[in-house]
Amino acid sequence: MESLYRQIKRLLLFRRSGVLMAETGTGKTCSLELIAKKLGVEFSGIVVIRFITPNRQCPSIRAFFKTFLWALDHPETSGETPNLRQRVTHKLQDMGLNAAWKLVWFWVDEAQALGLGDYCFLRDIQNDLRKVGVDLVVVFSGEAPDFGTELDQLRGKKGGGAVIDRFAQEMLQLDGYDLKSVEVLMGQMDSAVWPSEIQATWTQFFFPIAWQHGFRMIDEAKPCIDALEAAGLLQKKCVRVRLLRFVLAAFCLDNTARDCFPFRLPANSWPNAVGAGRIRLSEIRVEGS
Structure with missing residues (x-):
């Protein structure tokens, strides 16, 4: 994730757009969600927006605009397409002009569902923003290989090559989670409130007593990575996000009943969680085959 974050910061500095393609389960959305939050803190002078592409079973440019307005938190989404x-x-212009950097970072998720008209509209928006001194940097994330196939098909359409190449200026690479990235993720578990109804962090929810006495998931990042490495599940010292998610779920569910003070985890707590996560990942693969 840190590598992807550096790539996106470079896009911002050079005002260039980019594309992230990766197979399902590699952590595209999870990584970009964390990066979006981090950008909002580290680059407080930019506008950060996430757009989830609507289902294209019934393609509609009007639906695209309505979803766009929802992403911008616009109060009025009714009316004709123009x-x-x-x-x-106008909303993007206002947001960009009020930002210190005069820069909008726009993340389009599930981008394999975009049509050529959507890309043309984003191009027009980018041109309109530049007229008032605002830059629009777009990052498109989509599932491989579908996203790559769709981009190739759009390039073959009339007028498609220029507009696609404008946004696919940089091909971003997503690695798995290394130790530092796992520490960031577990730090989020220690600080993110969930469920919102009880005002507890993830760690606090599963281990309330241990939490009161200083237990934090971020301190478990190294034991987690060590267990994954011992099981031969790291690639270039990184773990795939889907596997990590299953491992973390197994760890929390298996050990919540042990919550007490003093809180002592069994020596095999992480190896057991890794084993459970591996089994769950295998089940998902079988279901999808």
Whole structure:
């Protein structure tokens, strides 16, 4: 994740757009969600927006604009298509002009579902923003190989090559989670409130007594990585996000009943969690085959 974060920071500095393609389960969305939060803190002078591409079973440019307005938290999403388009443009201009960097970072998730008209609209928006001194940097994330196939097909359409190449200026690479990235993720577990109804962090929810006496998941990052390495599940010292998610779920569920003071985890707690995560990953693969 840290490598991807550095790549995205470079895009921001050079005002260039990019594409992230990776297979399902590699952690595209999870990584970009964390990066979006980090960008909002480290680069407080930019606008950070996430757009989830609507289902394209019934393609509609109007649906695209409405979803765009929801992503911008615009209060008015009714009306004809030209009015929706105008609202999107004006809202982005206002947001960008009020940002210190005059920069909008726009993340388009599930981008394999975009049509050529959507890309053309984003190009027009980018041109309109530049007229008022605001840059639009777009990062498209989508599932491989579908996203790559879709981009190739769009390039073959009339006018498609230029507009696609404008946004696919950089091909981003996503590695797995190394120790530092796992520490960041577990730190989020220690600080993110969930469920919101009880105002507890993830760690506090599963280990309330141990939490009161200083237990934090971030301190478990190294034992977690060590157990994954011992099981031969690291690639270039990194773990795939889907596997890590299953391992963390198994660890929390298996050990929540041990919550007490003093809190002592069994020596095999992480190896057991890794084993359970590996089994769950195998089940998912069988279900998807």
